Structure formats: structure tokens, C-alpha cells
Amino acid sequence: MKIRTLFFGIAKDIVGHSSKIIELKKKTTIGQFQVYLTEEYIDLKGVNNFAFAVNEEYATSDHQINENDTVAVIPPVSGG
Amino acid sequence: MKIRTLFFGIAKDIVGHSSKIIELKKKTTIGQFQVYLTEEYIDLKGVNNFAFAVNEEYATSDHQINENDTVAVIPPVSGG
Amino acid sequence: MKNKISIKITSKKLNMQTCYDLVSDDSSGGIAFFVGTVRNITKGKTVNQLDFSSYETMAEKEMKKIALQTFKKYDIIKIAIHHAVGELQIGDIPVIIAVSSAHRGAAFDACQYTIDTLKQTVPIWKKEHFDDGEVWVNTHP
Amino acid sequence: MKNKISIKITSKKLNMQTCYDLVSDDSSGGIAFFVGTVRNITKGKTVNQLDFSSYETMAEKEMKKIALQTFKKYDIIKIAIHHAVGELQIGDIPVIIAVSSAHRGAAFDACQYTIDTLKQTVPIWKKEHFDDGEVWVNTHP
Numbered sequence: 001m002k003i004r005t006l007f008f009g010i011a012k013d014i015v016g017h018s019s020k021i022i023e024l025k026k027k028t029t030i031g032q033f034q035v036y037l038t039e040e041y042i043d044l045k046g047v048n049n050f051a052f053a054v055n056e057e058y059a060t061s062d063h064q065i066n067e068n069d070t071v072a073v074i075p076p077v078s079g080g
Numbered sequence: 081m082k083i084r085t086l087f088f089g090i091a092k093d094i095v096g097h098s099s100k101i102i103e104l105k106k107k108t109t110i111g112q113f114q115v116y117l118t119e120e121y122i123d124l125k126g127v128n129n130f131a132f133a134v135n136e137e138y139a140t141s142d143h144q145i146n147e148n149d150t151v152a153v154i155p156p157v158s159g160g
Numbered sequence: 161m162k163n164k165i166s167i168k169i170t171s172k173k174l175n176m177q178t179c180y181d182l183v184s185d186d187s188s189g190g191i192a193f194f195v196g197t198v199r200n201i202t203k204g205k206t207v208n209q210l211d212f213s214s215y216e217t218m219a220e221k222e223m224k225k226i227a228l229q230t231f232k233k234y235d236i237i238k239i240a241i242h243h244a245v246g247e248l249q250i251g252d253i254p255v256i257i258a259v260s261s262a263h264r265g266a267a268f269d270a271c272q273y274t275i276d277t278l279k280q281t282v283p284i285w286k287k288e289h290f291d292d293g294e295v296w297v298n299t300h301p
Numbered sequence: 302m303k304n305k306i307s308i309k310i311t312s313k314k315l316n317m318q319t320c321y322d323l324v325s326d327d328s329s330g331g332i333a334f335f336v337g338t339v340r341n342i343t344k345g346k347t348v349n350q351l352d353f354s355s356y357e358t359m360a361e362k363e364m365k366k367i368a369l370q371t372f373k374k375y376d377i378i379k380i381a382i383h384h385a386v387g388e389l390q391i392g393d394i395p396v397i398i399a400v401s402s403a404h405r406g407a408a409f410d411a412c413q414y415t416i417d418t419l420k421q422t423v424p425i426w427k428k429e430h431f432d433d434g435e436v437w438v439n440t441h442p
Contacts, residue, residue: 006356008354008355008356008424008426009354009426009428009437009440010426010437010440013437046441047440047441048439048440048441053356053359053424056356056358056359056362057359057362058422072356072359072424074356074424075426075437075439075440076439076440077420077421077422077423077424077425077426077439078420078425078426078427078437078438078439078440079353079355079360079384079395079396079419079420079423079424079425079426079427080190080337080384080395080396080416080419080420080423080425086215088213088214088215088283088285089213089285089287089296089299090285090296090299093296126300127299127300128298128299128300133215133218133283136215136217136218136221137218137221138281152215152218152283154215154283155285155296155298155299156298156299157279157280157281157282157283157284157285157298158279158284158285158286158296158297158298158299159212159214159219159243159254159255159278159279159282159283159284159285159286160196160243160254160255160275160278160279160282160284160331176317176318176321176334177317177318180317180336184338184392185338186340186341186342187340187342188338188340189338189340190335190336190337190338190416191334191335191336191338192333192334192335192409192412193317193332193333193334193335193336194331194332194333194334194405194408194409195321195331195332195334196331197325197326197329197330197331197332197401199327199328199329199330200327201327201328251325260338264335264413264416265413268333268335268409268412268413271333271409272405272406272409275331275405276405
């Protein structure tokens with residue numbers, strides 16, 4: 001299952017990409033995906049709780065990711 | 081006792097002057113002065129409660145007017 | 161306190177950028193503004209023009225009092241209270257209030273307190289001109 | 302609803318007059334603004350420059366959600382939510398929120414609700430550049 005993953009803010013700096021296609025072997029929730037990402041990119045662990053969006057909507061950790069979803073890693077926002 | 085009297089807003093339109101020296105025979109409070117003015121300028125009675133200022137400070141009706149004071153007739157304000 | 165308070169009554173056009181520059185501050189978390197608008201309809205009738213007049217020296221004193229009260233009541237950095245007088249056209253701005261604060265809640269509260277109090281105490285009067293006459297606002301029951 | 306809400310994320314300079322024009326309305330009693338300010342000192346260190354980046358499509362959606370919530374919660378006429386992205390210099394304006402209402406209390410409340418919510422939900426990030434490095438604001442404990 002292919003997931004387009006977007007990285008913003010400090011997550012982009014840590015990962016070194018703003019966008020990446022990630023291949024997942026099985027059905028995955030946002031919570032499981034977060035675990036996968038923090039294992040892959042260990043520095044993400046140092047960041048305050050970040051959020052996720054699926055297809056431009058905030059998603060909770062039990063949200064099931066589907067084929068061709070766009071998942072965005074949203075570090076703590078600081079607009080305004 | 082001479083009182084410099086200033087008229088603003090609708091009071092100026094009613095009285096026809098923006099400023100007038102008024103001669104008072106005896107010691108007068110703002111309340112008594114108001115009675116005098118509404119007798120002199122009958123149309124002032126039609127105006128919503130107006131206020132008075134003595135030397136650029138709001139004054140209550142028991143305020144005693146002194147020689148050479150500047151008394152201003154302050155119709156309901158509508159700034160902003 | 162002198163460079164923390166800007167009070168102005170002017171027959172020139174009011175300018176938001178001027179007020180921004182006056183209250184902007186390094187330690188400010190943001191600026192709350194109130195900007196008056198001139199309605200072109202009052203009670204269903206078209207307003208052609210407005211005249212604002214003031215008891216200028218007293219109005220400035222009252223505006224300064226409000227500014228000082230605002231500093232006492234709220235944790236703010238700078239405040240500007242600018243009011244236009246003379247003939248205003250539809251679309252012109254009669255009043256601008258700008259307040260900076262480290263905490264935006266205080267800036268909003270102070271800005272609202274200032275416009276509310278200004279409308280009650282500052283000796284400024286508005287006359288509306290219609291096709292069939294003119295009215296001093298608030299003067300009749 | 303379309304011409305009652307103006308949402309903008311832009312790399313151009315924000316403009317208060319533009320926001321005023323967008324929310325100004327014949328039936329408005331006044332306009333409440335929040336204007337962000339860029340501090341040149343954070344925790345005692347001089348900020349040389351700021352970068353704002355966004356997840357633009359999602360940020361616009363979130364800003365629109367806030368605008369719609371604001372219309373539900375408060376009796377307002379029009380709202381503009383404009384945010385700058387890209388490189389900002391000290392003195393530049395990162396955000397402007399403008400709200401018109403017949404009742405100024407509602408305009409103030411809606412403006413405050415909008416900036417409070419924007420700071421919590423809209424995916425925009427600020428990076429501060431110092432002489433000795435750079436920091437993504439809010440990202441570390």
C-alpha cells in the first residue's frame with residue numbers, strides 16, 4: 001500500500017524531504033504509522049507531540065490509512 | 081458675575097452662537113444655570129438630557145459656578 | 161507615559177498604518193484595533209454626508225483620561241485614540257483605536273473598553289445630512 | 302457566504318486597508334482587527350529574520366472552518382483572515398484578522414476567537430533565525 005507522506009516545519013528538516021512515497025505492508029492506523037516514522041527518523045522523538053492529517057483533515061491515532069491517502073506530519077503549529 | 085458659555089452640537093444650532101458671555105446676578109449652580117438657559121432658549125427643552133462642563137471638566141448640577149468660569153453645554157455625545 | 165499614549169483629533173483622514181506604527185512595540189504580542197465605519201443608511205434613510213464637531217480641548221482631556229484608565233485596568237503597552245472631525249464622506253473613518261499588549265486578551269479588552277467609554281464621555285457630536293434635512297445623532301428621544 | 306469570507310495565505314505583504322475594504326459594510330457598526338507583530342527579541346535573543354511556511358491547501362481549509370464557526374457563534378457581517386508566509390523581516394505583519402458586525406461586542410469576540418483558534422489549529426509554522434542558529438517555534442519542550 002502506497003502512502004504519500006508530507007513533512008512540514010521541523011519534520012521536513014529532520015526527514016530531509018517535504019514529500020515521500022512510503023510503502024506499507026499491511027493495514028495501518030495513524031498511531032502505527034507514527035511509531036514507524038519515529039523508528040525510521042529517530043529525531044522525530046525529540047519533537048513535541050505532533051499531529052497528523054489525512055487528505056488535509058486532522059486525523060486521530062485510530063484513523064485507518066487507505067491506499068493513495070496523503071498523510072501529512074504536522075508538528076506543533078505556530079502561525080499568527 | 082460673568083460666565084463664558086460655550087454651545088456645542090444641537091445647542092449651538094438652537095442658541096445661534098458657539099460662545100456667549102452671560103451675566104449672572106447671584107451665585108449660581110449648574111442646575112440653576114440649566115433652568116435659566118432653558119427659559120432663555122426654550123428649544124433646549126426638547127433635547128435629551130444634556131450635560132455641563134466647567135473649565136473642561138464634567139460638572140454635576142450642584143456644582144457652584146465661579147466668576148470667569150467657562151461653562152460648556154454638552155448635548156448627548158455621539159462620537160466614535 | 162508620554163510616548164505610550166497617542167491622542168489625536170484631526171480634520172485630516174485617519175490612517176490605520178499611522179496608528180499601527182504608534183503602538184507597535186518590540187514586546188508586543190499583537191495589536192487590537194477598532195475602526196469606526198460610516199453607515200450610509202440610518203433608519204432606512206440615505207445619509208449623504210456627516211459632520212463631526214468637538215469641544216476639542218475637553219475632548220482631548222477626556223480621551224487622555226480614558227487612555228490612563230485603560231493603562232490602570234489592563235496590562236497594555238501602548239494606545240492610540242484618533243478621531244476625525246469635520247465633514248466626512250461615506251467610506252471615511254471617524255475613529256481608530258489601537259492597543260498593543262504582550263497578551264492579546266488584554267489588547268482586545270482594552271480596545272473595547274476604550275471605544276465603549278469614548279462613545280459615552282468624549283464631547284464629540286455627529287450630524288447626519290439627509291436629502292430632506294439633518295439630524296444631530298442621539299439628541300432627541 | 303462567499304463574499305462574506307476572505308481567506309488568504311500569501312507571500313506578499315499583508316495590508317490593513319485591503320482587509321478593511323473586504324469587511325467594510327453599510328450595516329456595520331465598526332470593525333475589530335487583530336494585527337500580528339513580529340518581535341525582534343525572543344527569550345532575550347535577537348531575531349534576525351523569520352520564515353513562515355504552511356501546508357497551504359489544508360491551512361486554507363482550516364481557516365475557512367474557523368470563519369464558518371465564527372459566523373455560527375457570533376452575529377457578524379464579514380470576516381477576513383489573511384496570513385503571510387515566506388521570509389518576514391522585523392516590522393512585517395504575519396497575520397491580520399478583520400471582522401465587521403452591527404454590534405462591536407460581537408466583532409471583538411469573533412476577532413479574538415478567530416486568532417485564538419488559528420494559533421491552535423491552522424498548519425502554519427514559524428522559524429526564527431538568530432545569530433547562532435535557528436528555531437522552529439513551539440516544537441521543543
